[in-house]
Amino acid sequence: MARHPELTQPPKGGIKLRPLKHRALDGSLYQRDQKVEEQIISVILLDASSVIKRAKIRSKGSPDFLKEEVIVYLIREYLIRQDKATVGALCEILFRRCSSYIKYKFLSLDDALSEQAFSEVIRDVMDPILDIKDNNGDYFQVRFWSGLRRKTIDAGRKYYTEQKKRAKKTINDEEDMAIHDKIGEEIQDTALSAEDIIFCRQALNILPEPIRTAFVLRYYHGWQIESDDPEMESISDYFGKTSRTIRHWLTQAHKILRKWHRGEGKEPYS
Amino acid sequence: MNKEIQLEDVLDAYVEATGETPDRIILREWIRRYPKFRRELIEFTVQWSLMETLPPSEGTKAVNEDTLVLRAMSIVSDRLHALDLRDRAEELEISDLLEEIKKAGLKINNLAKQCDLSTAIITKLAKRLIEPTSIPERLIDCLCSLLQKKPENIREYFQGAAGWPLSVRYCAIAPPEPQEERENFFDAIRRERTMDEKQRQLWLSYDTRGTNR
Numbered sequence: 001m002a003r004h005p006e007l008t009q010p011p012k013g014g015i016k017l018r019p020l021k022h023r024a025l026d027g028s029l030y031q032r033d034q035k036v037e038e039q040i041i042s043v044i045l046l047d048a049s050s051v052i053k054r055a056k057i058r059s060k061g062s063p064d065f066l067k068e069e070v071i072v073y074l075i076r077e078y079l080i081r082q083d084k085a086t087v088g089a090l091c092e093i094l095f096r097r098c099s100s101y102i103k104y105k106f107l108s109l110d111d112a113l114s115e116q117a118f119s120e121v122i123r124d125v126m127d128p129i130l131d132i133k134d135n136n137g138d139y140f141q142v143r144f145w146s147g148l149r150r151k152t153i154d155a156g157r158k159y160y161t162e163q164k165k166r167a168k169k170t171i172n173d174e175e176d177m178a179i180h181d182k183i184g185e186e187i188q189d190t191a192l193s194a195e196d197i198i199f200c201r202q203a204l205n206i207l208p209e210p211i212r213t214a215f216v217l218r219y220y221h222g223w224q225i226e227s228d229d230p231e232m233e234s235i236s237d238y239f240g241k242t243s244r245t246i247r248h249w250l251t252q253a254h255k256i257l258r259k260w261h262r263g264e265g266k267e268p269y270s
Numbered sequence: 271m272n273k274e275i276q277l278e279d280v281l282d283a284y285v286e287a288t289g290e291t292p293d294r295i296i297l298r299e300w301i302r303r304y305p306k307f308r309r310e311l312i313e314f315t316v317q318w319s320l321m322e323t324l325p326p327s328e329g330t331k332a333v334n335e336d337t338l339v340l341r342a343m344s345i346v347s348d349r350l351h352a353l354d355l356r357d358r359a360e361e362l363e364i365s366d367l368l369e370e371i372k373k374a375g376l377k378i379n380n381l382a383k384q385c386d387l388s389t390a391i392i393t394k395l396a397k398r399l400i401e402p403t404s405i406p407e408r409l410i411d412c413l414c415s416l417l418q419k420k421p422e423n424i425r426e427y428f429q430g431a432a433g434w435p436l437s438v439r440y441c442a443i444a445p446p447e448p449q450e451e452r453e454n455f456f457d458a459i460r461r462e463r464t465m466d467e468k469q470r471q472l473w474l475s476y477d478t479r480g481t482n483r
Contacts, residue, residue: 025275025283084350091346092339099338108324111331122342130349139282146286157317202325213320220323223294232298233312
């Protein structure tokens with residue numbers, strides 16, 4: 001591994017942590033939590049095997065537990081020291097802590113896309129951490145889980161879009177509305193009980209897009225179909241459709257879900 | 271510090287402010303703060319909402335932690351290798367030939383002597399005033415050996431933008447302009463008066479655009 005002379009100087013004058021250089025939105029430099037700094041200081045002078053031993057502790061209640069932000073700092077520190085074996089061991093520990101979280105977020109993707117999304121998150125998180133010439137990885141030393149969540153959602157956007165494209169289950173809402181208007185059926189914004197919401201969740205994947213997204217936003221995240229508050233995004237605004245169209249989509253969703261309930265041998269919800 | 275607000279930083283801070291699940295009230299607040307990223311914030315939140323809500327896909331295979339960790343470690347290994355290659359390439363890259371001569375522990379006149387050239391020719395080469403395609407391979411090899419570089423690094427350096435002509439330091443009336451037409455290496459050798467005849471003939475024997483080059 002090539003040396004980086006400006007980074008290979010050992011801390012002088014006591015323990016001085018390597019500074020963060022990235023700036024937050026208010027222009028101030030990122031700051032590590034005091035707890036993170038204390039934990040780094042508690043391990044930085046230990047030999048590599050003791051550091052690994054500490055990093056392996058998973059119990060947050062243990063006084064020797066090291067936060068993920070500390071492990072990120074140590075990965076960069078051992079990269080600077082050119083100790084690849086310790087870098088590898090620390091990366092493995094970090095992945096044991098976070099890989100199931102990432103995988104869980106992609107459960108509704110099919111296997112192939114889920115695998116691709118998982119790999120993309122790992123690349124997006126590790127590239128800036130491993131590149132010691134750059135400070136793009138600073139955020140992971142400050143808010144690891146928040147940064148990981150962010151990268152997971154980014155990958156999710158890409159691969160869920162891909163899955164939507166592949167899915168044949170889509171509705172042409174204009175055609176649908178035309179049929180609907182002929183029938184003259186009343187469109188209602190049905191309320192769902194907490195129990196119905198939990199029960200319907202299992203079947204969300206059978207809904208075609210875009211009614212699935214509309215249904216999720218309406219019943220699971222409290223979005224309004226249309227909003228009086230111009231600053232509050234509504235489902236109508238998001239899709240650029242009339243509130244009547246959105247109500248129609250939701251009615252369609254209810255029909256599909258009730259049918260599914262009956263197929264499951266259960267009483268359809270009201 | 272006043273810097274242009276980047277979407278990446280806004281989304282990082284938005285996720286941090288929101289916590290584990292998206293919240294439309296927080297979304298409204300962030301749209302108010304960063305209206306130019308309205309669309310991005312909304313798209314991001316909608317995707318986040320779907321990810322937090324949708325059930326597992328049917329028929330997906332269970333993957334254990336060891337498999338996930340192995341997959342991730344393989345990515346890290348590839349990335350470290352790529353960074354290693356990048357660093358090595360950067361180490362070999364030449365930004366200033368005169369600096370490289372110093373780094374190699376040489377003085378320009380020593381290098382000139384070892385290459386059977388004059389200091390003036392080496393300076394012209396360092397300032398990229400010589401037409402790169404006219405430089406003989408023998409000289410490239412000689413520089414590689416003395417500076418511990420690869421031929422492609424030396425060639426890349428010579429192909430870079432030309433510096434100021436050597437004479438500009440004496441012309442202060444108007445701002446100097448970089449030399450557009452570079453001198454042919456052999457013409458420079460012919461014109462060079464500080465080289466001895468033996469050296470000159472040695473290099474000119476590589477001329478004729480071909481036979482010995």
